[in-house]
Amino acid sequence: MPTNRHRAAELCTRATGVPHRVALGWASQGLITRECAIPDAEDPEQRSFEARVALVLGNALRDSQSDAALLGFTGAWPTGSGLVLHVHPDMDHRVIHELTPRFDAGLGRIRGVPGLRLDWQSDSGIILRCVAGGSAIRLSRSQPAWQCALPCDGDGLTYVGRYRQEPLHPTERQELDDWYAGSLAGHDPTARDWLLSRLLRRPLLVNSAGTAHGSANTYSHGYEDLVIEWCCGPDADVVEAQLRRSGLAAPPPRSGYGVDVERLPGVINLGEARVIVRSHGTNRHHRTRIASPDGAARTNRQECW
Incomplete structure (x- = not known):
């Protein structure tokens, strides 16, 4: 089960790109915590x-x-x-x-x-x-x-x-x-x-x-x-x-x-x-299904702003 130190290290790596082993060392030294990773x-x-x-x-x-x-x-x-x-x-x-x-x-x-x-x-x-x-x-x-x-x-x-x-x-x-x-x-x-x-x-x-x-x-x-x-x-x-x-x-x-x-x-x-x-807006490649007047489903392509 992940400990608070491991969670802090994961957050640090995800935010900065610092290798996980380095971030884990920082957590072990108390340099980072879950509250401020x-x-x-x-x-x-x-x-x-x-x-x-x-x-x-x-x-x-x-x-x-x-x-x-x-x-x-x-x-x-x-x-x-x-x-x-x-x-x-x-x-x-x-x-x-x-x-x-x-x-x-x-x-x-x-x-x-x-x-x-x-x-x-x-x-x-x-x-x-x-x-x-x-x-x-x-x-x-x-x-x-x-x-x-x-x-x-x-x-x-x-x-x-x-x-x-x-x-x-x-x-x-x-x-x-x-x-x-x-x-x-x-x-x-x-x-x-x-x-x-x-x-x-x-x-x-x-x-x-x-x-x-x-x-x-x-x-x-x-x-x-x-x-x-x-x-x-x-x-x-x-x-x-x-x-x-x-x-x-x-x-x-x-x-x-x-x-x-x-x-x-x-x-x-x-x-x-x-x-x-x-x-704002929606993804240019996002597609939604809408109903046409004849009841058939069609794909609507939404453009971003």
Whole structure:
């Protein structure tokens, strides 16, 4: 009969792709439990950095992902001290480009992740570093040699920082201040950081929403949420249940966040932060039996929206 440790390990493997034997070892050490089956980032700055990466990629990659890698990743190796993300080989250049901060003169704001810099490691991929707090995420992919040429400045976009030695741009500093303060009065930004950092650490569960067409609509409303919506594939309540079972909204240690008293369908809350999952329409290849005027059964082919 499966023990709680085995169940925690199974949930971890299903969410991240970490080998089951490794996840079982984490469960034996008490690093994961059935209530929270994926290791959390222990440092608040690390959680904040991971949350910014999740939010930027959700908005940037919407409806244009490959092979259901909805945030660009096909697996993760999460630990309390850091995070390794496996990048989809067809999306690696796009992911790096979208994360690297550029000043948009037309909008007067930063595109990408404010404070993020690239640290190329020829033997181990690329490390994304935050010059504001020292946090880091390692990106890896199957091909060992990784070269990525970023586009030049142009079309009103100017790179404000590519590499680790480059300091913060004034607009980056302002946007980081806004991020740390929270986008809405009275909202606790630490809840958002817990929730979105956890989401980034569960790529296989996130990717399950895009299995039918290989992509999904992902976007946010400001800083406080991330929406994942799709037309065909698994029901939203299935994806929601998988995310909840993995511990996405489990109250963090010493946080004071309680479990939702009244749950809204498709809305996973932690404090004021939310992950919203919803599906629309029916599968393009789903067939239903309907009656024709003469009483004979016919097959009706329903199209997705």
